[in-house]
Amino acid sequence: MADANSDKKAEKPVLSDPITLRVPQDILDDIEKIAETSDRSRSWVxxxxxxxxxxAEGNDILQIRKGEEQIARGEFVDAEKFFAEVLDEKKSDAAWCGSGSPRMRRSF
Incomplete structure (x- = not known):
């Protein structure tokens, strides 16, 4: 009797409808060489x-789109307000630590 994990491994991914794609001949030649050498189909390659x-690049584009959608929904922080708050917190921290340059007080 097969367990649930082996059943999942046997499942093939859901395929989309076939698409037509035109590529330059030199790219197709490379795809065919890779497919033949690796004993895979052109589709797999x-x-x-x-x-x-x-x-990589596609993810960057999707992240930009996600950010634009968040901005359109009003889900963002105003940069001027953000940096003003950061600077105010930094001034409070400097006052709490005592006088002098923050760089001079740090010890690593």
Missing amino acids: IVRALKYYLM
Whole structure:
């Protein structure tokens, strides 16, 4: 009897509808060489390349979009108010620590 973990391993990922993609011939040649050498399909190579893109540059773009959506919903902190609060806290800390330059008081 198979356990739940082995059933999960046997499941294949849900596939999307097929898409048509035009790529420059030199890129297609490289994809085909990689697929042949690694005994994989062209689709596998392309999906893997897209996953790497989505983890790097694609993720940056998605994070920018997320930030823009947060701004549109009013979910942000005004930079001037934020830095004013930080400076006020720093002044309070300096007054509490005594006189003199904060750099001179630090010991590491």
